[in-house]
Amino acid sequence: MNKNNYCPLNYTMTLIGTKWKPLILFHLLEGALRSGVLQKQIIGISNKMFTQTVRELEKDGLVIRKVYPVVPPKVEYTLSERGKSLENILRSLDEWGANDLDN
Amino acid sequence: MNKNNYCPLNYTMTLIGTKWKPLILFHLLEGALRSGVLQKQIIGISNKMFTQTVRELEKDGLVIRKVYPVVPPKVEYTLSERGKSLENILRSLDEWGANDLDN
DNA sequence: TAACTATACTACTTTTTAGTAAGTTATTGC
DNA sequence: GCAATAACTTACTAAAAAGTAGTATAGTTA
Numbered sequence: 001m002n003k004n005n006y007c008p009l010n011y012t013m014t015l016i017g018t019k020w021k022p023l024i025l026f027h028l029l030e031g032a033l034r035s036g037v038l039q040k041q042i043i044g045i046s047n048k049m050f051t052q053t054v055r056e057l058e059k060d061g062l063v064i065r066k067v068y069p070v071v072p073p074k075v076e077y078t079l080s081e082r083g084k085s086l087e088n089i090l091r092s093l094d095e096w097g098a099n100d101l102d103n
Numbered sequence: 104m105n106k107n108n109y110c111p112l113n114y115t116m117t118l119i120g121t122k123w124k125p126l127i128l129f130h131l132l133e134g135a136l137r138s139g140v141l142q143k144q145i146i147g148i149s150n151k152m153f154t155q156t157v158r159e160l161e162k163d164g165l166v167i168r169k170v171y172p173v174v175p176p177k178v179e180y181t182l183s184e185r186g187k188s189l190e191n192i193l194r195s196l197d198e199w200g201a202n203d204l205d206n
Numbered sequence: 207t208a209a210c211t212a213t214a215c216t217a218c219t220t221t222t223t224a225g226t227a228a229g230t231t232a233t234t235g236c
Numbered sequence: 237g238c239a240a241t242a243a244c245t246t247a248c249t250a251a252a253a254a255g256t257a258g259t260a261t262a263g264t265t266a
Binding site: 018019020046047048049052070071072073 | 223224225226231232233234
């Protein structure tokens with residue numbers, strides 16, 4: 001238990017509270033995606049941040065990374081069960097933003 | 104419309120996606136709080152980050168800052184309607200963290 | 207008159223996050 | 237044998253977020 005965990009909300013934020021994580025998880029809600037396809041959907045992300053972010057999500061058990069041993073490489077990302085359990089939150093965040101933008 | 108807004112979720116994250124914002128909003132769900140009381144509830148926050156963060160939340164219209172012209176100063180923070188509309192999200196994030204910590 | 211109060215501001219430093227640009231891999235198809 | 241491919245990886249730089257420590261305020265109370 002680190003010092004950020006006295007409040008569960010804070011713990012949640014350490015897992016998904018960065019610029020790109022929620023966006024990547026959100027795009028994976030629709031199902032598995034090849035690395036390159038997913039990356040193209042995340043407009044504005046650099047190659048470095050994409051790889052770094054999905055790897056962190058993998059390390060935290062929110063996404064599953066499946067590598068096919070072919071050349072050129074093929075890698076697919078899917079949400080884990082733990083990742084899927086964020087679905088309501090991710091959709092709520094998106095909906096809130098959509099409503100708020102309407103004013 | 105800036106470049107982060109192509110997805111509403113991303114827009115939401117620019118409003119509340121920092122270390123302390125969700126935590127401060129969460130603690131205000133219970134009602135108005137004096138500045139010092141609120142700050143003491145946010146364990147680990149520095150004085151600077153507290154002031155800076157509530158002021159940003161005020162600027163974004165998520166909290167209301169009420170100043171009483173007395174000495175020593177008295178300042179109260181409340182959620183605005185816009186801030187209150189985040190209630191479900193904030194509680195969901197907290198609940199998700201609580202469940203996840205249980206494994 | 208000096209300490210105390212609650213709130214905030216400032217300058218400065220450190221830490222974290224993000225971006226750029228180039229290189230690596232191993233096989234295929236020309 | 238050389239370019240094209242998809243998915244990284246690395247070194248370096250830049251920008252954003254957060255932390256530390258000190259200062260300001262102006263009435264009230266000892």
